[in-house]
Amino acid sequence: MASTLLLVIVFLLDLVAFALAVAAEQRRASATITDDGTDSYCSYESDIATGLGVGSLLFLLASQLLIMIASRCLCCGGALKPGKSRAWSIVLFILCWLTFIIAEACLLAGSVRNAYHTKYRTSIVVDPPSCETLRKGVFAAGAAFIVFTGILSEFYYVSLSKANDGFLPTNGDGGIRMGAYN
Template sequence: MASKLLMIIVFVFDLIAFGLAVAAEQRRSTGHSKSDNEDYYNYCVYDSDIATGYGVGAFLFLMVSQIIIMAASRCFCCGNPLKPGSSRACAVLLFIICWVTFFVAEVCLLAGSVRNAYHTKYRSKFFDKAPSCETVRKGVFAAGAAFVLFTGIISEFYYVSFSKARGGPRPYGGEAGVGMAAYK
């Protein structure tokens, strides 16, 4: 039987990770070239760097969520074997899809956070072309948020399928009748 408390905790962690990833997309840093009037240099000026923190937070919440699900299901490889049937086949398929979407989400969030934290440090002369004030591309954190959502949904379905395939308590394999022999 699937634990409702575990599913609620994982849902809340996934929801927080999704919210942080969306917030990171909304608050990603932008840079623009500014000229220095005294030395005739152009340099990059960046606004807030809060999106990096949001991206790392989403990364960590999603990782904790995945660790909880995999610990509860013993990462699908340890423990008693699952009962054969459609629930086991569905659990195997969802296990693979869950790890793929998790990996893509984590890569998007980590790459977006690293790229958002990077700020160009060099200057150029006023008469040279302006320095490249590169920032994270629009949509990197949004892709991470989408895959966080997919991972959250798929991991919940995986856990339910795994729990169905694991089944309830095993039937007693011994004698079904009550022994009426005299005790010695």
């Protein structure tokens, strides 16, 4: 039977990861061109979105690790009872990892790109500098995939628990015994 406590803890970790990713999207770094008379340069606001994105990444990682340790990562546990639950647990395992990797990639790329600030000066005669910032929606995509990962991982764990319930694998001794030929 699936552990309700584990499901609640994983849900809360995913909820915190989602909230941090949404906050990171709202607090992305923005830049303005500052002119001091002879030079113009990019002036960036605070860099809190990077920390929020990394925090979201770590909470999602903790959630995924908790589910995989509890389920023995599908491949390290015992044999599963044949049926729909086993088939669904395999499909959900693959989808869960796929959405997890996409979410982590979005959060990592967003955090790295948000932390990168161009630090160059140009003379006023030349066009103003290009103040590169993170595109809108990178952290939001990470937040969306956090939701998908959370749903799929919880369904995976419940499905795997159903496939494990009351199944005792055989010893591999299911055939007909025959005497030795001399």
